[in-house]
Amino acid sequence: MAAGALLLQTGGGLRAQFGELPTATLADTALIVEPAKLTVLAHNGARALRDRLVLWGPPPGASQAVPEPVRRQSEIDLAAAPGALVFAISEPGSETVIVAATGSANLDRPLAVDGSRLPLAYAPVLPVFSILARSASASC
Numbered sequence: 001m002a003a004g005a006l007l008l009q010t011g012g013g014l015r016a017q018f019g020e021l022p023t024a025t026l027a028d029t030a031l032i033v034e035p036a037k038l039t040v041l042a043h044n045g046a047r048a049l050r051d052r053l054v055l056w057g058p059p060p061g062a063s064q065a066v067p068e069p070v071r072r073q074s075e076i077d078l079a080a081a082p083g084a085l086v087f088a089i090s091e092p093g094s095e096t097v098i099v100a101a102t103g104s105a106n107l108d109r110p111l112a113v114d115g116s117r118l119p120l121a122y123a124p125v126l127p128v129f130s131i132l133a134r135s136a137s138a139s140c
Helices: none
Strands: 006-010 024-034 037-044 049-056 074-080 085-091 094-099 101-106 120-125 128-132 136-139
Touching: none
Parallel strands: none
Antiparallel strands: 006 024, 024 037, 037 085, 049 074, 074 101, 085 094, 094 128, 101 120, 128 136
């Protein structure tokens, strides 16, 4: 015998947090509730949602280069504008979140000929966050 599902639609004001991502206030939300599964389809509220994903730390400091190279961690900055689409599925042991966003990568390499960082910006991007019971991953 198949179990049913419940669809709830709400206006603005719900707050949601997925895994360790920043808490977001949602503009409107559709919740689909099924046995052992929650699906969320919503739009981000009036404030932009921002997150920084650290990719790797700075390179070791044992360089013989002169001048000494700048050591920075490599990261991706993501920003979901007000009204951006948020889609999430939560099941026991896993959570997947997809957000319409823009992204820029701040990487320690590759470098331009003059040694400066290469500008890497993407719009639009759909980052996918997979949060499992014991680990987390992100991809774009």
